[in-house]
Every structure is written in C-alpha cells, then in structure tokens.
Amino acid sequence: MKRRTFVSIAATAGSFAFAQEYPARPLRILVPYTPGGGTDTVARIVMKKMGEQLGQALIVENKPGAGGAIAYAELLRNKPDGYTLTTGSGNISLLNLLNSKLSFDAATDLVQVAPMAKVPIVLIASKKLPVANMAELIAHVKQNPGMSYGTPGPTTPQHLAGVLLGSMAGLTLTHVGYRGTAPAVQDVIGDHLPLAIVGLATAIPFAHSGQVKVLGVGSLKRSELAPEIPTIAEGGVKGYDASYWYDICVAKGVPQTVVNRLHAEITKVLENADVRKTLTAAGFEPMAVTQAEYQSMLRAERAKWEPVIRANNIQME
Structure with missing residues (x-):
C-alpha cells in the first residue's frame, strides 16, 4: 500500500511539474476546415492572443475533410501532451452518430477543453x-x-x-x-x-x-450582434434553439493540469476587450464559461441532438 501511495504522489508531482513548464515549445492548432471559414477565423483571432500570453508560437494548420475527422485523427496520432490541439464546432461527442465509419470514438478519445465563440x-x-x-x-x-x-x-x-x-x-x-x-x-x-x-x-x-x-x-434570445432580428421562437416555434459554437479540443490522456491551464488561458483571452471587439465585429459572440458549466452544456446538447439524429437517420454521405 505504501508503495502505491508513493507512486501516486510521484505521478501527481510529475504532472504538476510538467504543467509548470508547459508550454516549453510552440503549439500546433489543427483546424478541421478550410482557411477563411468561421472555425478558422475564430481560431486565428483567439490563438494569436493566446500565443502572446503563453510566450510561444501557436501554429495554425488547416486539415479539412470528412466533417472534421481528418483533423481529429491527426490529433490522435500525436502524443497526448497538450502540444497539439484542434478546434471543433458544437458537441463533437455526436460525431460517431453522424459518421459510423470513424476510426475513433469522439465521445471518449477527444476532450473538449473550452468554448471560444458562439455562432448565431x-x-x-x-x-x-x-x-x-x-x-x-x-x-x-x-x-x-x-x-x-x-x-x-x-x-x-x-x-x-x-x-x-x-x-x-x-x-x-x-x-x-x-x-x-x-x-x-x-x-x-x-x-x-x-x-x-x-x-x-x-x-x-x-x-x-x-x-x-x-x-x-435560431437562439432562445435575440443576438446582441443584431438585436433587431426576432428569434425563430418568437415567430411561433416555441423553445427553438439551434446555436452552436467553436471550441478547443485535445486528445484523451493530456494531463488534467494542462487541460486546466489551457482552459484558463482561453478564458483570459476571451475576457480581453480587444479580442471581444474583434470577434464581435466578425460576427461571433465571445463565450467564456467555467469548466463545470461547459461540461453541463455538452451533456445537455447531446441529450437534445442524439434523438434528432437517430430519429432522422442523419449520416455523413
């Protein structure tokens, strides 16, 4: 028992030390879509500021194709050390429901760290x-x-x-x-x-x-970006909400201390007035939430969309 306790303490200490020196080299950000799109735009705005905060270069690489699967597969081929990230849109745990041919299980192999911006x-x-x-x-x-x-x-x-x-x-x-x-x-x-x-x-x-x-x-309340546009719910479809967002993901196995650091840094970026202004001007709503709030959102989204996907047999063509 003593030996197990020692190993556990040593592992925790090693994880903490790794987080303290993280990041010690540039990071790669894999964008699952082509340059110039919403995912790419948000990623470049947020990652530029995050790189300044971390004192490291954040290299954005576009890996489009297969509804994001190419970028996620590339992420999973890398060591889970927090130096390779991807962007995602909405709840990626639904990917396997939408594409039965994936070589990985998005719900367990990918970790959604933090949202960056909502897309009305x-x-x-x-x-x-x-x-x-x-x-x-x-x-x-x-x-x-x-x-x-x-x-x-x-x-x-x-x-x-x-x-x-x-x-x-x-x-x-x-x-x-x-x-x-x-x-x-x-x-x-x-x-x-x-x-x-x-x-x-x-x-x-x-x-x-x-x-x-x-x-x-398509949101429960009018967008701050265009408050003059009524919601679909106001137009007669009570409770309708189909908003989605862009976030940052890592592979399962990345130390929790690193996940925490990334979440904290992204939140700090989204609290920056200049970044918020840039995102808003580009048509995106900055979205800073706690880790607990985000996990609750993801569970609610899966509960909402899974029955819709299954009932309508929505599949990647």
Missing part, C-alpha cells in the same frame, strides 16, 4: 418568397410542403438546425447540402433556392443590401 444561425429567404416573417413562412410551408432549404453540407450544425425546425414546427422541409455556405447563399440571392440556414455574420451584409430576407435567428 439564421434562416434566410429569397426576396421573391412571399413571406416576411416566421409566422408567414410556417403557414406558407404548410400549404406548400417539401420546400427546400440549403446548408453548408450534410451533418453540419445548420443541417441539424433545419431538421429540428421541421420537427418542432410540424413542417415538411427538404435539405439541400452544398459544399460550403457561399454557394447556398448565392442560390438564395438568385432565387434558385427559397431558404437557407447560415451563420448570422454571413447573412447580415446580404440582408442590409436587400438581397435576402432574414426571417429569424
């Missing part, structure tokens, strides 16, 4: 669609079932948001998955597509120019 999603409509708000849209779709809505692709948070909307509002909607947000928006502008679900930041310029109509924001 909005439902936009072609200016030629004869509706001006959510209530009118609901009535119109009930008379014309099967209306199409576009998203950046299958299994994305926007796709899930559309499925949830149809279920909660009693609407029959047809999903059209694009290769990214831009082509979906362009088809709405050109009146080739009646609806699309996209990020608020993407939609606002086109709404201001009169090229699309924004029918509602």
